[in-house]
Amino acid sequence: MMSNNKTVLYIAMSLDGYIARPDGSVDWLFDVEGDGGDNGYGEFYSTIGTVVMGRLTYEEVLKLSEDFPYADRPTYVLSRSKQAPAPHVQFTNEAVENLIPRLKQDSSGDIWIVGGGQVVQxxxxxxxxxxxxxxxxPKILGEGIPLFPTGTVPTHFRMIHKQTLGQIISIRYQVIGK
Structure with a gap:
């Protein structure tokens, strides 16, 4: 049976293309004038069946909240090194070319690629x-972890939606290939 689940990268980026400070911190995200609500996050998250992120992103997520924010979804954390078991996540070193298609078949919704740059790449x-x-x-960080690290394969996109959320611009693209 074919799945209609999509693999979606949903992420915030500074004007100069960074997703985090050099130390991985995302503190710069929390004082931005949005739309007064959750800036569309709740609607997006309702479509998600499975969460995938890199280990460094996982470590930053743990710093942001006492409660793991994705505990209600199967969450996979990609790591090249052995990790101690943790509640709410499954660590894996499975190659993304095997993991993602399997998750798309098994997930009860879309697959969210949370980050970071290496996973996106x-x-x-x-x-x-x-x-x-x-x-x-609407901030320039000047340095940090880029959304698309050097060496990312050239890729073409087609805009399918855009919206203004206070001072934030949200743009959704369909990936159309190389």
Whole structure:
């Protein structure tokens, strides 16, 4: 049976293309004038069946809240090194070209690629990403972790939706290939 689930990157980025400070911190996201609500996050999250992120992103997520925010969804954390078991997540070193197609078949909704840059690079390299939604935050960080690290495969996109959320611009693209 074919699945209609999509693999979606949903992420915030500074005007100069960074998703985090050099130390991985995302503190710069929390004082931006949005739409007064959750800036579309709740609607997006309701479509998600499975969450995938890199280990460094996972470690940053743990710093943001006492409660793991994705505990109600199967969550996979990609790591090249052995990790101690943790509640609410499954660590894996499975290659994304095997993991993502399997999750798309088994998930009760879309697959959310949370980040970071290395995971984004890997899913683009393997042509596993269906859509990208980027919330552009009106700040320049000057340095940090880029959304698309050097060496990311050239990829073409088609805009399928855009909206203004206070000072944030959210743009959704369909991946159309190399």
């Amino acid at each position: 890997a899913v683009l390299q393997q042509q596993l990403l269906d859509e990208v939604e980027i919330a552009i935050i």
